[in-house]
Amino acid sequence: xxxxxxxxxxxxxxxxxxxxxxxxxxxxxxxxxxxxxxxxxxxxxxxxxxxxxxxxxxxxxxxxxxxxxxxxxxxxxxxxxxxxxxxxxxxxxxx
Amino acid sequence: xxxxxxxxxxxxxxxxxxxxxxxxxxxxxxxxxxxxxxxxxxxxxxxxxxxxxxxxxxxxxxxxxxxxxxxxxxxxxxxxxxxxxxxxxxxxxxxxxxxxxxxxxxxxxxxxxxxxxxxxxxxxxxxxxxxxxxxxxxxxxxxxxxxxxxxxxxxxxxxxxxxxxxxxxxxxxxxxxxxxxxxxxxxxxxxxxxxxxxxxxxxxxxxxxxxxxxxxxxxxxxxxxxxxxxxxxxxxxxxxxxxxxxxxxxxxxxxxxxxxxxxxxxxxxxxxxxxxxxxxxxxxxxxxxxxxxxxxxxxxxxxxxxxxxxxxxxxxxxxxxxxxxxxxxxxxxxxxxxxxxxxxxxxxxxxxxxxxxxxxxxxxxxxxxxxxxxxxxxxxxxxxxxxxxxxxxxxxxxxxxxxxxxxxxxxxxxxxxxxxxxxxxxxxxxxxxxxxxxxxxxxxxxxxxxxxxxxxxxxxxxxxxxxxxxxxxxxxxxxxxxxxxxxxxxxxxxxxxxxxxxxxxxxxxxxxx
Numbered sequence: 001x002x003x004x005x006x007x008x009x010x011x012x013x014x015x016x017x018x019x020x021x022x023x024x025x026x027x028x029x030x031x032x033x034x035x036x037x038x039x040x041x042x043x044x045x046x047x048x049x050x051x052x053x054x055x056x057x058x059x060x061x062x063x064x065x066x067x068x069x070x071x072x073x074x075x076x077x078x079x080x081x082x083x084x085x086x087x088x089x090x091x092x093x094x095x
Numbered sequence: 096x097x098x099x100x101x102x103x104x105x106x107x108x109x110x111x112x113x114x115x116x117x118x119x120x121x122x123x124x125x126x127x128x129x130x131x132x133x134x135x136x137x138x139x140x141x142x143x144x145x146x147x148x149x150x151x152x153x154x155x156x157x158x159x160x161x162x163x164x165x166x167x168x169x170x171x172x173x174x175x176x177x178x179x180x181x182x183x184x185x186x187x188x189x190x191x192x193x194x195x196x197x198x199x200x201x202x203x204x205x206x207x208x209x210x211x212x213x214x215x216x217x218x219x220x221x222x223x224x225x226x227x228x229x230x231x232x233x234x235x236x237x238x239x240x241x242x243x244x245x246x247x248x249x250x251x252x253x254x255x256x257x258x259x260x261x262x263x264x265x266x267x268x269x270x271x272x273x274x275x276x277x278x279x280x281x282x283x284x285x286x287x288x289x290x291x292x293x294x295x296x297x298x299x300x301x302x303x304x305x306x307x308x309x310x311x312x313x314x315x316x317x318x319x320x321x322x323x324x325x326x327x328x329x330x331x332x333x334x335x336x337x338x339x340x341x342x343x344x345x346x347x348x349x350x351x352x353x354x355x356x357x358x359x360x361x362x363x364x365x366x367x368x369x370x371x372x373x374x375x376x377x378x379x380x381x382x383x384x385x386x387x388x389x390x391x392x393x394x395x396x397x398x399x400x401x402x403x404x405x406x407x408x409x410x411x412x413x414x415x416x417x418x419x420x421x422x423x424x425x426x427x428x429x430x431x432x433x434x435x436x437x438x439x440x441x442x443x444x445x446x447x448x449x450x451x452x453x454x455x456x457x458x459x460x461x462x463x464x465x466x467x468x469x470x471x472x473x474x475x476x477x478x479x480x481x482x483x484x485x486x487x488x489x490x491x492x493x494x495x496x497x498x499x500x501x502x503x504x505x506x507x508x509x510x511x512x513x514x515x516x517x518x519x520x521x522x523x524x525x526x527x528x529x530x531x532x533x534x535x536x537x538x539x540x541x542x543x544x545x546x547x548x549x550x551x552x553x554x555x556x557x558x559x560x561x562x563x564x565x566x567x568x569x570x571x572x573x574x575x576x577x578x579x580x581x582x583x584x585x586x587x588x589x590x591x592x593x594x595x596x597x598x599x600x601x602x603x604x605x606x607x608x
Contacts, residue, residue: 026273050410054351054409
């Protein structure tokens with residue numbers, strides 16, 4: 001019996017689980033900060049943060065309505081399991 | 096037992112002390128194994144002694160670079176094979192050391208040292224150790240990618256490098272870096288799945304994953320649409336790290352949010368290692384003209400899309416990140432040119448890009464932010480600004496600088512090929528050169544703007560690294576023809592399919608398979 005397919009499948013499973021664990025860890029951290037897991041919203045916020053860090057305002061898309069559409073506010077708390085966790089926004093309001 | 100022990104002792108006593116330092120082919124495993132081992136030792140060692148923990152990484156990198164140099168000198172021109180655990184191919188897994196593999200394997204620890212995260216900045220304690228561990232993992236797996244002669248092994252090292260780079264990219268801990276890493280991770284996982292499907296197709300067709308064995312079987316078993324689809328899937332998969340066209344959307348956001356040294360290492364070297372795998376596949380297994388055409392098409396599209404995006408970019412790190420993706424497009428196009436000439440052109444573009452882009456990323460260490468903010472930065476950092484202009488000139492292809500020769504090689508190769516696709520790619524190279532000069536000199540003009548600058552100079556270590564690459568660039572400018580001869584030697588060896596097969600399967604064994 002050629003052991004190679006078994007080894008390949010097992011290795012792929014192990015690697016896959018490892019990468020998934022990493023993805024879940026990232027998701028939790030991102031959710032704590034932005035309070036959403038919607039990739040579109042996350043991308044918009046990331047672009048805005050990058051623009052802010054770089055010191056310019058992100059150019060709006062040419063299709064955007066005049067005056068720009070405001071991003072939905074980041075919630076102050078998010079629910080992770082049974083716990084209620086403050087996002088960065090929420091902490092900023094508190095302090 | 097005691098007699099065995101005695102025999103070993105007498106053998107040791109009889110051994111010539113100079114012979115003990117001689118390196119055999121088996122030592123090719125060490126530059127991969129040592130960093131991987133050290134990656135797991137860094138954290139416990141830091142508990143014992145912080146100073147020792149911080150020293151471990153650089154010490155391991157120096158020793159693996161030394162081992163590789165010794166092997167290169169020791170074996171001279173002939174390629175050699177290290178069978179892991181003594182199991183010969185195709186049953187076992189082999190590391191293949193020819194000039195091309197050794198060159199890139201040697202660059203890994205050297206660049207790892209230059210971009211070592213702990214050098215020149217004051218960090219200590221636990222986060223430093225974790226970052227060192229990740230960097231060592233990345234170095235070990237990248238060396239493995241350069242040396243490995245087996246698709247299975249390549250897949251594992253590729254995944255290891257990917258996971259280590261996800262960790263390193265998000266090491267700053269800023270929310271935007273984490274979102275960028277998450278998006279990178281999603282694209283990366285998609286790529287791994289595609290690569291794995293491609294590898295499975297190859298295995299189903301041939302029953303082996305050893306590259307040399309595949310090279311023998313490919314003419315019968317991997318022709319036609321099935322083989323081509325396997326190649327395309329693996330190209331997409333490994334193309335994620337190589338910043339290939341449809342899968343390079345992660346490039347600007349990741350390189351703009353990651354620490355500059357990590358970006359320099361990933362863009363400079365790890366992307367080239369992914370390209371190296373594709374080149375090995377192309378030379379050894381998939382020699383169909385269609386494979387070359389896919390490569391030229393995707394390379395051209397990547398070149399155009401990324402360079403136009405770079406032209407529109409308003410901040411410095413994203414601009415050079417996009418420019419890097421565009422240059423990788425040129426690398427793919429160059430490697431797709433037929434024969435030794437294509438390998439020479441591809442190597443020249445890849446190595447030139449490695450020097451220039453790594454250096455530009457180290458300059459971006461402090462020059463983050465929009466291009467407008469760089470106004471007048473030359474007055475605060477004259478050396479860094481001068482280096483930027485040097486690299487920009489070489490990237491655009493100003494005649495005496497190496498960038499000119501690399502572009503000339505690509506253009507001549509494409510013109511000699513002469514098919515419609517190749518002429519289109521040639522046109523794209525010329526158009527993107529114009530774009531490159533436009534956006535790079537936009538930065539250059541801002542740098543030498545007379546207005547007072549708020550931007551601090553780049554850190555001393557990073558300026559030093561950039562200066563080192565600048566000096567190297569000037570040396571190559573002066574010694575173009577010897578360097579060209581060297582590349583020709585490397586390329587003709589890398590393009591020799593039968594040499595690869597005969598090295599992995601020496602004549603006596605070859606009959607059995």
